[in-house]
Amino acid sequence: MSGLQDAPLVTDTTTETSVPASHTAPHPPSSSQDVSTTFHIGTRSSILARVQTDQILTLLRTAWPSHHFEIHSMKTAGDNNQITALYKFNDKALWTQELEVLLQEKKLDLIVHSLKDMPTQLPVDLELGCVTKRGDARDALVIKPNLVGKYRSLAELPEGSVVGTSSLRRTAQLKRHHPHLRFADVRGNIGTRLSKLDNPESEYSAIILAVAGLARLGMDSRITTYLSKADGGMLHAVGQGALGIEVRKGDSRVTELLSKIGCERTTRAVLAERSLMRTLEGGCSVPIGVETEWVKRKGVLNPEVGVGMKPAEQYHKLTGVATSTISADSLTSSHQKAAAETHANGTNTDLNEGEMTDELIMRALVVSLDGSEVAEVEARRRMTSREEADEFGWEVAKQLVAKGADRILDGIGLNRKIIGEQNEA
Ligand SMILES: NCc1[nH]cc(CCC(=O)O)c1CC(=O)O
Numbered sequence: 001m002s003g004l005q006d007a008p009l010v011t012d013t014t015t016e017t018s019v020p021a022s023h024t025a026p027h028p029p030s031s032s033q034d035v036s037t038t039f040h041i042g043t044r045s046s047i048l049a050r051v052q053t054d055q056i057l058t059l060l061r062t063a064w065p066s067h068h069f070e071i072h073s074m075k076t077a078g079d080n081n082q083i084t085a086l087y088k089f090n091d092k093a094l095w096t097q098e099l100e101v102l103l104q105e106k107k108l109d110l111i112v113h114s115l116k117d118m119p120t121q122l123p124v125d126l127e128l129g130c131v132t133k134r135g136d137a138r139d140a141l142v143i144k145p146n147l148v149g150k151y152r153s154l155a156e157l158p159e160g161s162v163v164g165t166s167s168l169r170r171t172a173q174l175k176r177h178h179p180h181l182r183f184a185d186v187r188g189n190i191g192t193r194l195s196k197l198d199n200p201e202s203e204y205s206a207i208i209l210a211v212a213g214l215a216r217l218g219m220d221s222r223i224t225t226y227l228s229k230a231d232g233g234m235l236h237a238v239g240q241g242a243l244g245i246e247v248r249k250g251d252s253r254v255t256e257l258l259s260k261i262g263c264e265r266t267t268r269a270v271l272a273e274r275s276l277m278r279t280l281e282g283g284c285s286v287p288i289g290v291e292t293e294w295v296k297r298k299g300v301l302n303p304e305v306g307v308g309m310k311p312a313e314q315y316h317k318l319t320g321v322a323t324s325t326i327s328a329d330s331l332t333s334s335h336q337k338a339a340a341e342t343h344a345n346g347t348n349t350d351l352n353e354g355e356m357t358d359e360l361i362m363r364a365l366v367v368s369l370d371g372s373e374v375a376e377v378e379a380r381r382r383m384t385s386r387e388e389a390d391e392f393g394w395e396v397a398k399q400l401v402a403k404g405a406d407r408i409l410d411g412i413g414l415n416r417k418i419i420g421e422q423n424e425a
Pocket residue numbers: 114115116117190208209210211212213214239240241242
């Protein structure tokens with residue numbers, strides 16, 4: 001009997017699949033459901049995860065009309081632990097581990113994740129196989145319905161108003177810019193958080209959510225304002241707004257499958273972001289904010305950055321580091337680990353020659369929990385390969401450390417230990 005029967009998986013019956021979960025039971029494949037072209041897709045069972053997986057399914061079906069796909073959904077430890085503070089778990093594969101085991105056991109062929117919930121260090125036999133085109137990576141402010149129209153931004157909220165968010169990254173950055181506000185945990189999936197906000201009895205005047213999640217659920221009409229660096233707002237989480245597909249290393253069948261649906265620009269941007277985070281050894285719950293943006297190589301991004309300069313000079317001015325590629329010898333082992341991720345699947349077919357020469361800007365920060373200390377960097381680099389994307393993230397991390405990021409993160413490590421002990425009590 002198929003192991004799928006043993007696993008706490010729910011096999012979807014609504015996705016036009018005609019093969020039951022027991023597909024591996026000994027029955028000969030018919031011509032229309034050839035087992036060799038059946039792919040088993042794993043997902044968490046939350047509504048958001050299901051919508052995301054359906055988006056990937058649509059891409060796959062369009063690219064491979066005669067292939068057959070089955071969706072298997074399950075609850076993970078993260079889904080089952082809404083009450084326990086997320087930072088207590090650090091970043092220990094809370095949302096991914098159970099699904100990964102099924103991937104390793106070949107009960108699944110690929111797993112669809114919100115990239116921001118995917119640990120930067122994956123099990124050795126698994127890898128990030130593909131990243132599809134990114135949605136809006138920003139965070140958004142959602143105001144309580146009875147306050148809509150009255151307040152349009154965080155700055156307008158009265159002194160002492162409570163803003164709901166459970167993310168240290170969001171809280172720390174917002175404390176920095178909006179010391180008049182109070183911050184409180186709000187847990188659960190997006191629908192739950194919105195209903196907590198909407199309850200007139202609740203303490204929240206507003207909550208912060210990712211734009212991408214709201215948009216995928218068709219709830220972006222709830223957005224009061226977008227929070228981006230440009231409006232004194234904040235930097236988003238590493239990988240936010242993108243979907244990542246995790247696969248077994250060396251699975252050529254799946255590599256070929258995914259080669260048609262990846263987005264190379266998104267892949268390079270998020271590889272740089274993940275390399276930054278991995279180098280700083282921060283998990284999803286530490287206050288590292290980031291923003292990446294592709295810009296034309298010619299043309300000047302920022303008026304302060306010297307009109308008429310050669311791109312290399314502009315780069316140097318912005319970052320203080322030379323554009324030349326760092327030699328492999330000078331890389332630390334953590335960076336070499338980081339580089340491993342660049343061996344992800346997929347082809348570069350979605351980048352034409354001109355776009356290959358475009359440059360990636362990365363703005364990144366590490367902020368203390370109370371918002372009082374910050375290390376910030378903005379850097380820009382031409383990127384002709386995924387390896388360079390990885391190097392770029394590492395370079396930016398190095399610059400952040402030079403500006404005190406390691407000291408801030410050390411301080412947080414200490415705080416988290418104290419927080420953990422209080423929770424235990
Ligand atoms: N932390 C939970 C989470 N993981 C992914 C998303 C949706 C946005 C995305 O895919 O990046 C959300 C909701 C949120 O942060 O508001």
